[in-house]
Amino acid sequence: xxxxxxxxxxxKPGLDGHDRGAxxxxxxxxxxxxxxxxxxxxxxxEMIVNAAIQEDVDAIGxxxxxxxxxxxxxxxxxLLKTNKADDIRVFGGGIIPDDDIPKLKxxxxxxxxxxxxxxxxxxxxxxxxxxERV
Amino acid sequence: xxxxTAPKKNARSVAPRRAPAQTSGKAAPxxxxxxxxxxxxxxxxxxxxxxxxxxxxxxxxxKASKKDSTSRVYEAATVKAVARATEKWAKEDLAQTxxxxxxxxxxxxTDSGIPIPDLLTLADRKDxxxxxxxxxxxxxxxxxxxxxxxxxxxxxxxxxAGFGTPEDTNKRFKYLISHGMTGLSTAFDMPALMGYDADxxxxxxxxxxxxxxxxxxxxxxxxxxxIQLDKVSTSMTINASAIVALCMYIxxxxxxxxxxxxxxxxxxxxxxxxxxxxKEWIVAPRPAVRIVTDMIEFCTKHMPKWYPVSISGYHxxxxxxxxxxxxxxxxADGFGYVEECVKRGLDVDAFAPQLSFFWDVHNDFFEEIxxxxxxxxxxxxxxxxxxxxxxxxxxxLKTHAQTAGVSLTxxxxxxxxxxxxxxxxxxxxxxxxxxxTNSLDETYALPTEESVTIALRTxxxxxxxxxxxxxxxxxxxxxxxxxxxxxxxxxxMDYIRRIDDMGGIIRAVEEGYPQKExxxxxxxxxxxxxxxxxxxxxxxxxxxxxxxxxELLHIDEKVAEDQKARLAQVKAERNGAAVEAALAKVxxxxxxxxxxxxxxxxxxxAYATLGEICDVFRKVWxxxxxxxxx
Numbered sequence: 005x006x007x008x009x010x011x012x013x014x015x016k017p018g019l020d021g022h023d024r025g026a027x028x029x030x031x032x033x034x035x036x037x038x039x040x041x042x043x044x045x046x047x048x049x050e051m052i053v054n055a056a057i058q059e060d061v062d063a064i065g066x067x068x069x070x071x072x073x074x075x076x077x078x079x080x081x082x083l084l085k086t087n088k089a090d091d092i093r094v095f096g097g098g099i100i101p102d103d104d105i106p107k108l109k110x111x112x113x114x115x116x117x118x119x120x121x122x123x124x125x126x127x128x129x130x131x132x133x134x135x136e137r138v
Numbered sequence: 139x140x141x142x143t144a145p146k147k148n149a150r151s152v153a154p155r156r157a158p159a160q161t162s163g164k165a166a167p168x169x170x171x172x173x174x175x176x177x178x179x180x181x182x183x184x185x186x187x188x189x190x191x192x193x194x195x196x197x198x199x200x201k202a203s204k205k206d207s208t209s210r211v212y213e214a215a216t217v218k219a220v221a222r223a224t225e226k227w228a229k230e231d232l233a234q235t236x237x238x239x240x241x242x243x244x245x246x247x248t249d250s251g252i253p254i255p256d257l258l259t260l261a262d263r264k265d266x267x268x269x270x271x272x273x274x275x276x277x278x279x280x281x282x283x284x285x286x287x288x289x290x291x292x293x294x295x296x297x298x299a300g301f302g303t304p305e306d307t308n309k310r311f312k313y314l315i316s317h318g319m320t321g322l323s324t325a326f327d328m329p330a331l332m333g334y335d336a337d338x339x340x341x342x343x344x345x346x347x348x349x350x351x352x353x354x355x356x357x358x359x360x361x362x363x364x365i366q367l368d369k370v371s372t373s374m375t376i377n378a379s380a381i382v383a384l385c386m387y388i389x390x391x392x393x394x395x396x397x398x399x400x401x402x403x404x405x406x407x408x409x410x411x412x413x414x415x416x417k418e419w420i421v422a423p424r425p426a427v428r429i430v431t432d433m434i435e436f437c438t439k440h441m442p443k444w445y446p447v448s449i450s451g452y453h454x455x456x457x458x459x460x461x462x463x464x465x466x467x468x469x470a471d472g473f474g475y476v477e478e479c480v481k482r483g484l485d486v487d488a489f490a491p492q493l494s495f496f497w498d499v500h501n502d503f504f505e506e507i508x509x510x511x512x513x514x515x516x517x518x519x520x521x522x523x524x525x526x527x528x529x530x531x532x533x534x535l536k537t538h539a540q541t542a543g544v545s546l547t548x549x550x551x552x553x554x555x556x557x558x559x560x561x562x563x564x565x566x567x568x569x570x571x572x573x574x575t576n577s578l579d580e581t582y583a584l585p586t587e588e589s590v591t592i593a594l595r596t597x598x599x600x601x602x603x604x605x606x607x608x609x610x611x612x613x614x615x616x617x618x619x620x621x622x623x624x625x626x627x628x629x630x631m632d633y634i635r636r637i638d639d640m641g642g643i644i645r646a647v648e649e650g651y652p653q654k655e656x657x658x659x660x661x662x663x664x665x666x667x668x669x670x671x672x673x674x675x676x677x678x679x680x681x682x683x684x685x686x687x688x689e690l691l692h693i694d695e696k697v698a699e700d701q702k703a704r705l706a707q708v709k710a711e712r713n714g715a716a717v718e719a720a721l722a723k724v725x726x727x728x729x730x731x732x733x734x735x736x737x738x739x740x741x742x743x744a745y746a747t748l749g750e751i752c753d754v755f756r757k758v759w760x761x762x763x764x765x766x767x768x
Contacts, residue, residue, distance in 0.1 A: 014768075019328035019344050021417025024457050024544075027657055027768040028664050044766040045417050046332070048340065070328050071583070071693065075343025101582050101690055119548040119581050120677045122668045 008136055011039045011061040015052045017080070020070035021045055025097065029065060032123035033130070049079035057089050063114075063134045066096040073100050073108065081112045093134055097121065211266040211615075221261035232256060249502040250460040252625045258617035266620065270515065274610045276530075278518035280511050280623065281611040282569040283534040288607040294572035295597045296373060296538065300325030300349035301584045302697045304360035307350040311365060313587065317594060321572060322365070322403075323373040325349035326383070333379040333420045333752025336701035346697035348584070349375075353701065354708045354747045358386040359393065368396045372403035373448075373538070373572075378420040380407040381429055382748045384446075385739040404445040404494060404538070407433060410471040410643060413764075414652045416453035420752050421759040423644055429734055429755075431478045436735040438489040445494040447475060448538060454652070455498035456544045458660025461509050464498060465626055466633030467643075467652045469516055473634070474643035476525055486525045490532030497570070499561040500542040506561070507613060508622035510537070510568025516627055516634075539565040540574040546581045550676035551688050554578040559596050566600055567613060573597055583690045650767070657768070705747065712745040720744045721754055728758040 014030040016023055023045055030042045041059050043052060056064050068076060077096060084090045090112075097117035100108070105116045114133065117126055246254040255262070272278055275285035284290060297319055299310045311322055326349040329341035335353040336345045345351045352358060362372075367390065376383045384405050388398045409426040412419050419426065430447060437446035451459075451468035459467065472493065479489050495513065499506050517535035521527040541561035546554045555578050562575050575593040577585030585593070601607050613619040640646045647653075666672040673679040720741035727737045741751055 019332045019334070019340060019418075020348065021412075021415075023417060024660050028661055030768040031661055032664075040768075042766040042768045044764050046340075046763075070344055071347035072328075072343030079342070099582065102687075123664060124668060 009037060009039045010063075010130065010134060010136060011041070011059065012130065012134075013041050013043065013052070013056045013059060013061040013064045015043045015047055015055070015064055015066045015080075016045050017047050017049060017052055017066055017076045018068060018070045018072045019046060020068075022069040023067070025069075026067040029067070029097070029123060029126060032127060033065075036127040038130070049076060049083055052080055053083040053087060053089070056084070056092050057087060060137075061092060062137050063093040063095060063130065066094065066098075068096060068098040068100070071099070073098065074104060077108050077113050078111045091137055095129075097126075209267065210264065211268055211271075212260050212264060214264075217261050217264040220259050221264075224257065224259050224261055228256065248461070248505040248622065249500065250462040250505060250626070250629070252462075252505070252622065252629070254618075258621055260617065263617055263620060271614055271620065277522070277533060279514040279534055281614050283514065283536055283571070285610075287569060287610040288566070288601070289610060292601045292607060293566065293570055293597075294321045294371070295319055295594060295601075296321040296323045296572045296574055297590060297594055298323040298325050298373075298375065298540070298574050299590070300327075301691065302346040302350065302693055303700055304350055304352060304357045306346075306697075308361055308363055308365075310587070314590070314594070315365075315370075317591060318598065319594060321371045321373060323574065324361070324375065326374070326376050327351045328418075329353075330379060330383075330748060331376055331418045333382075333749060333755070335747050335749030336698060336705055338749055341698075343698075345701050347693050351697060351701045352383075352386070353705045353749060354745050355386050355389055355742050356704060356708050356745065357701075358383075358390050362387075362390050366396070367391045367394055368400045368402075370402075371443075372401075374403065374405045377406055377409055377412050377416070378418055378426065379748055379752050380405050381433055381734060381738050382742060382751050384433065384444075385735065385742045386748075388441075388739060389743050398441050398444075400443065401441060402443040404448050405433075406448045406450060406496070408447055408450045408471060408496075410474055410647060411450050411453055411468070413647045414454055414467055414471075415457035415459070415656065417764065419762050421755050422762045423647055425728075425755070425759040426762075427474070427478055427644060430475065431482060432734045434475065434479055434489050434492070435482065435484060436733055438484065438492055442492075445492055448494050448496045449475065450496040452496050452498040452540055454656065455500060455542065457656050458663060459656045460659050461500065461502065461505050462626060462629045463633070463652075463655055463659060465509050465513055465516075466630040466637075467656075468495065468497075469513065469520075469630060470634050470637045470643045470646070470652075472517065473520060473524075476521070477642065480525060486521070486527045487529040487532050490521060490525070490527055491529060491534075494571075495535055495537040497537055497539045497565070497568075498542050499539050499565040499568075501545050501557065501561065503560060503564050504619055505622055505626070506564040507568045508619055508626050510539075510565070510570065511611075511619070511623045512626035512630065513537070514569075515623070516630060536571050538572045538574070539568070539570040541565070541576045543576050543580055546576060546578070547674060547677050548581040550682055550686075551578045551581070552686065553676055554580075555592060555596065558593065559600070562596055563600055563604070563606065566606055567611075569611060579688050579690060582688070583692070586689055586691045588689070708745055708747070716744040717741070717746045717750070720746055721750060724751060724754045725758060728754060 012033050014026050016026045030040045034040045043055055081094055084092055093114045095115040096113060100116055100118060108116055115129060271280050274281040274287055297314055299314060300307045327346050328344040328348050329336060330352050334341050336351055374383050391398060391401050407430055409430050413423050433446045437444045449468055449472040451464040454467050455464040480486060514535045518533040521533045527533055541558045545557055558575050562573060565573050575596045577589035577593045579585055579589045637643055637646045667674060667678055670678060723737040724741050727734045738751060
């Protein structure tokens with residue numbers, strides 16, 4: 005059967021405008037054959053979760069450079085739970101200190117990619133770890 | 139000075155190559171025409187008239203050589219001889235060597251993709267014209283904007299600082315001043331940059347994180363507490379809400395008894411590059427540029443020591459542009475502001491001296507140096523030819539520079555000290571007026587006190603130990619640097635012409651043209667890294683198994699609570715009616731054409747908050763949003 009393409013929402017929460025990484029990831033995932041929706045900048049957790057549900061995505065990839073990751077990741081995860089959409093996986097990347105990574109995973113973030121990760125690693129990780137939702 | 143008398147006819151083109159068929163090659167010897175006619179030795183009376191005649195001839199020759207912009211640095215015969223020798227060298231020496239050991243790459247190129255030939259000699263520079271290189275402090279300022287450069291005064295060592303509460307940043311300022319920093323540079327947090335107060339829902343998790351948190355004049359009073367504003371020059375990196383920050387700074391000055399005319403500093407306030415690259419905005423490009431223009435006009439009239447815009451390539455480069463694109467889009471932004479001010483009826487020589495620039499300094503050492511030199515030459519030529527500037531200061535591109543944050547790696551962070559040192563050296567050799575050096579830990583967090591000290595020491599080492607401070611523009615005349623300078627100029631001008639053809643930079647930005655070009659370059663760069671075509675030490679080459687852990691600066695969440703509490707107190711203590719009235723005046727100015735600076739200044743003095751003033755902008759012009767194209 006024709007495989008349904010993975011749908012990924014690349015999201016840029018918070019106020020910072022550093023979208024170089026988010027756009028590169030969006031393009032790399034699209035080039036790897038996934039369906040990618042990019043939210044654009046300055047999204048609130050509410051906007052991101054609404055978009056994820058409306059677009060029926062399999063996962064949300066969030067890019068955060070502003071140091072607000074300990075606030076914004078849990079906010080998105082809580083909202084997914086509230087909306088009974090917590091089968092949508094959340095992963096992310098950006099300027100995230102090593103010490104915070106286990107804490108974020110404890111909150112339900114599936115993976116964090118730090119600077120220097122290759123787009124191919126991320127593509128591979130998604131293919132292996134993001135199950136298609138039914 | 140020949141360059142001053144070489145008028146350019148084509149308003150857009152920089153340094154047109156005129157009539158090469160008639161004068162090329164033979165032109166240089168004209169400079170050497172002996173001014174002595176044979177009549178000289180004749181007796182008595184004749185002597186006087188002969189001397190007069192000589193004078194006339196000398197004057198004529200001088201005038202002719204000045205007019206003749208085709209005079210060359212290298213003589214035709216020398217060029218021919220060197221060209222022949224080089225050809226022989228390529229056929230014999232080069233061929234024999236590469237037969238034994240091939241070159242490491244088929245084609246060497248700069249980071250911007252400019253081809254680098256096997257060898258450059260003076261034959262490649264046969265068209266080199268003295269007036270395009272010029273002299274330091276003279277048009278077109280290729281060699282620098284001052285005659286003495288660092289022999290007169292070192293560049294300003296200006297480390298960008300700002301985090302946590304205004305108290306935290308005030309302490310860091312005082313620390314850096316005590317360690318020899320010569321200018322303040324303020325980083326604001328994201329809520330302030332986007333026009334939100336600390337208590338706004340959009341500010342969740344961001345208060346004091348990427349810079350200092352400020353919501354009202356009270357915060358500014360604390361930020362500059364104990365720092366006499368007539369004794370320092372202050373740079374403020376803020377754009378969409380810049381007008382509020384500048385007014386708060388003026389108000390602090392007034393409280394200290396320092397009139398605004400005595401305040402010295404720079405506010406970034408470059409909105410065009412926000413839409414292109416940094417993406418911090420409140421309203422759409424056109425009203426944003428109107429506010430910028432208001433500020434330029436106000437500062438020109440009332441704040442002679444203030445630079446109201448720092449036209450910034452830094453963020454354009456960090457977003458992924460090549461050096462050529464950084465050069466082109468930044469200068470195009472600059473021309474855009476000049477155009478807007480001229481349209482408003484301002485005299486170019488009244489405001490242009492108060493415009494300044496801000497470059498990124500990336501890894502490709504010589505290309506970066508060439509970028510600074512090309513930028514000065516383009517700016518000078520275009521201001522003169524296209525905008526009719528007459529004051530030399532209008533044509534001088536003065537610049538701040540910062541080493542490339544994007545070039546730093548999280549892996550093997552101590553390598554970042556070396557990267558930064560090389561980049562800083564390039565900025566100095568490029569002739570920067572002030573410099574920020576990044577700290578080794580900045581891929582993780584804001585820098586610690588220790589790492590920011592190493593960054594400052596890096597500049598001090600270059601300034602006091604390396605010896606490069608003792609000479610003005612030491613690379614002038616280098617075949618390679620002059621070649622790169624020309625190439626950068628040519629390629630940037632191609633972009634600038636394309637933007638002009640689109641109807642100017644504001645139009646191009648609205649259509650997303652520079653954004654798309656930068657996105658392409660960023661993606662290409664990433665692919666080159668991943669394919670191993672571009673090596674980054676510690677990332678895709680020479681990896682270590684374990685990185686030395688470094689200590690990081692953590693911002694406490696308590697900062698947000700403290701800031702919210704102070705804001706609530708300010709709101710409780712201020713005169714509510716005065717705030718309402720002041721905000722109504724701001725709104726009226728937004729809807730009309732009056733300069734926005736006076737009403738915003740009145741509003742901040744009444745302790746209207748940054749968020750409240752920016753809410754007026756949002757109310758009048760709407761919140762700007764960018765689409766999700768990638």
